[in-house]
Amino acid sequence: MRPFSILPDPSMMFWSERHKRAYAVLEYGLMTRAPLTVVTGEVGTGKTTLIQALLRQTDASMKVGLISNARGDRGDLLRWILNAFDVPTPPQADYVALFQTFQDFVLSEYAAARLVVLIIDEAQNLGAETLEELRMLTNINSGTDELLQMILLGQPELRDIITRPELRQFAQRVSATFHLNSFELETSRDYIRHRLVQAGGSGNEIDPAAAARIHAEAGGIPRLINKIADLALVYAAVGGARTVEAALIEELIADGLILTARKEEPVQDRLVLAARGDAKRTLP
Incomplete structure (x- = not known):
């Protein structure tokens, strides 16, 4: 899932x-x-x-x-x-x-x-x-x-x-x-953890710093959080990483895959x- x-x-x-x-x-x-x-x-x-x-x-x-x-x-x-x-x-x-x-x-x-x-x-x-x-x-x-x-x-x-x-x-x-x-930072972190657990994960596949970076880029909008987090998991899998870190989110942004959300x-x-x-x- x-x-x-x-x-x-x-x-x-x-x-x-x-x-x-x-x-x-x-x-x-x-x-x-x-x-x-x-x-x-x-x-x-x-x-x-x-x-x-x-x-x-x-x-x-x-x-x-x-x-x-x-x-x-x-x-x-x-x-x-x-x-x-x-x-x-x-x-x-x-x-x-x-x-x-x-x-x-x-x-x-x-x-x-x-x-x-x-x-x-x-x-x-x-x-x-x-x-x-x-x-x-x-x-x-x-x-x-x-x-x-x-x-x-x-x-x-x-x-x-x-x-x-x-x-x-x-x-x-x-x-x-x-x-x-839109979500506050802590709510975004809880949201990301919840979705990972619901899908059968541990909830730690995206670390807190990466979750904070996702929140900032998405402006706390759940749908945009989903889009960024989904891409991040794909990038992590391709690179053989077991955890999404903030540096990977920065890489997504640098590659132009994320449109900046309007706050x-x-x-x-x-x-x-x-x-x-x-x-x-x-x-x-």
Whole structure:
């Protein structure tokens, strides 16, 4: 098993404190049937892996649809959504027909005692107008029962879009939100050790100095750590070395195999949980 594959793999999940909190927010959204839950983070911080882990916990009481990289104009979003739930639609259907089809689907699932959960990855690509269209879909919910839940994952600019004045109604529907920052040095070291052990190693195949150099070059982004560590293990094997040292990482850099990672601007840690009413509480 490759310890540092860049593909999302819940079985290799490293539960940093930040990832535990992000997952708690996702679970909170499902448990309370929150209409909108939002998790953001830089590319490669593990948002998709979190969702894959969450999907393993869903049961027959939920009908889950997953959309990645959705784009398009008004009406296209509904086609994306219906396709995610395998609901057939005529190519010539107009917006009203598409909306009615979706509403009928949600109501039929509710009648069967199933909650409809829509997960949208890379939601920053939707833009302000499409996000407002999503908010309108939550109007399907009525009375005391929530028929439709949405979980949005995206890059940091998604937070910027949501906090625009014209999307204040959308923001008010968001019951829980969390931002995944990049790793600190010690967390990166623990992450590297964890992946090595999970793959059957001792955890010492990459020494602490090399791990620190990987962290600095990757800017603490897990996906970039994986790419650098994977190359380092290959270089070590070719050279007959049993341990990756900092000098080998410098060799990778000198050979031009590593693109310097852009360091993330720090985002203030904030975990906001809101009940269905107006009351909110903020946790550190």
